[in-house]
Amino acid sequence: MHQRVTSSVAEACPPVRADKRRIAVNFSRAASTYDYAAALQDRVAARAMLGLPSDRKPEFVLDLGSGTGRQTIQVAGHYPQATVLGMDLAIGMASHARNCFPNLDWCSGDIELLPFKDNRLDVVFSSLAIQWCTLNRVLEEVHRVLKPGGLFVFSTLAAGTMHELKQAWSQVDRHVHVNGFDAHSTQKHCVQQSDFQLHSFKLQTETIYYPTVMQLLRDMKALGVNTVPSRQNGLMSRHRLLKLQDAYDVFRTEKGLPLSYEVIYGILHKPLLIA
Numbered sequence: 001m002h003q004r005v006t007s008s009v010a011e012a013c014p015p016v017r018a019d020k021r022r023i024a025v026n027f028s029r030a031a032s033t034y035d036y037a038a039a040l041q042d043r044v045a046a047r048a049m050l051g052l053p054s055d056r057k058p059e060f061v062l063d064l065g066s067g068t069g070r071q072t073i074q075v076a077g078h079y080p081q082a083t084v085l086g087m088d089l090a091i092g093m094a095s096h097a098r099n100c101f102p103n104l105d106w107c108s109g110d111i112e113l114l115p116f117k118d119n120r121l122d123v124v125f126s127s128l129a130i131q132w133c134t135l136n137r138v139l140e141e142v143h144r145v146l147k148p149g150g151l152f153v154f155s156t157l158a159a160g161t162m163h164e165l166k167q168a169w170s171q172v173d174r175h176v177h178v179n180g181f182d183a184h185s186t187q188k189h190c191v192q193q194s195d196f197q198l199h200s201f202k203l204q205t206e207t208i209y210y211p212t213v214m215q216l217l218r219d220m221k222a223l224g225v226n227t228v229p230s231r232q233n234g235l236m237s238r239h240r241l242l243k244l245q246d247a248y249d250v251f252r253t254e255k256g257l258p259l260s261y262e263v264i265y266g267i268l269h270k271p272l273l274i275a
């Protein structure tokens with residue numbers, strides 16, 4: 001999948017681990033629908049990008065979990081002199097991004113096993129992707145590929161994300177429908193234990209409102225996030241949908257049904273080498 005990725009930064013891409021294949025398949029399937037449902041994701045990415053400094057002239061910039069590439073193109077606009085590369089686990093997403101924005105470099109790969117050489121990148125950006133990974137591992141890998149003095153600017157999710165949907169489903173059945181995320185304090189502790197210097201690590205609630213539960217579930221599917229039951233968990237009968245609607249309605253406001261995301265906005269520095 002490396003087409004034009006400059007050989008001075010890229011390495012051979014290891015095969016996708018079996019436990020990540022399901023994530024990759026779901027996101028690949030969502031490549032053509034993602035952008036229509038990604039209003040909140042756009043808002044979060046725009047806020048995360050405020051962390052990209054304007055006074056740097058990076059040579060190589062990487063967008064991790066670049067999805068359809070809409071955010072990567074914004075990052076490229078921020079650093080017009082840089083070689084900007086988007087990387088995603090889902091081949092369908094990376095191909096979609098390449099078709100839409102052929103002037104940038106795209107590849108597929110796993111954030112936990114970055115296909116890049118050590119100390120090569122100036123800035124690594126990532127919006128709403130690293131929550132699918134083990135944070136320790138992400139920090140090790142990003143630290144490894146960044147040059148000394150390099151920057152990691154990202155958004156990710158914390159505990160409490162989609163708590164309304166989680167609570168509503170708990171009235172319907174006992175299956176897990178919504179991913180769990182670590183608390184802000186736990187993730188901050190993890191960063192503090194890493195080799196990065198923590199510049200900022202802020203938590204902010206972002207909320208999106210839906211007119212109906214049906215629309216919410218449709219958007220989740222369009223985004224590649226599977227929250228409805230699989231065949232073995234009893235599928236989505238009309239009876240279960242009505243139960244879910246009743247349970248969700250307790251959260252209704254005049255704006256509609258809220259779905260909250262607890263978003264962490266982080267800026268980390270890889271320290272310069274001390275002689």
Ligand SMILES: C[S@@+](CC[C@H](N)C(=O)[O-])C[C@H]1O[C@@H](n2cnc3c(N)ncnc32)[C@H](O)[C@@H]1O
Nearest residue numbers: 027065066067088089090110111127128129132
């Ligand atoms: C919610 S989307 C965000 C896409 C884009 N950054 C945005 O803000 O619109 C999450 C993306 O992360 C990708 N992803 C999930 N786990 C990944 C991993 N381990 N390595 C690389 N990408 C991953 C998914 O395939 C998906 O495209």
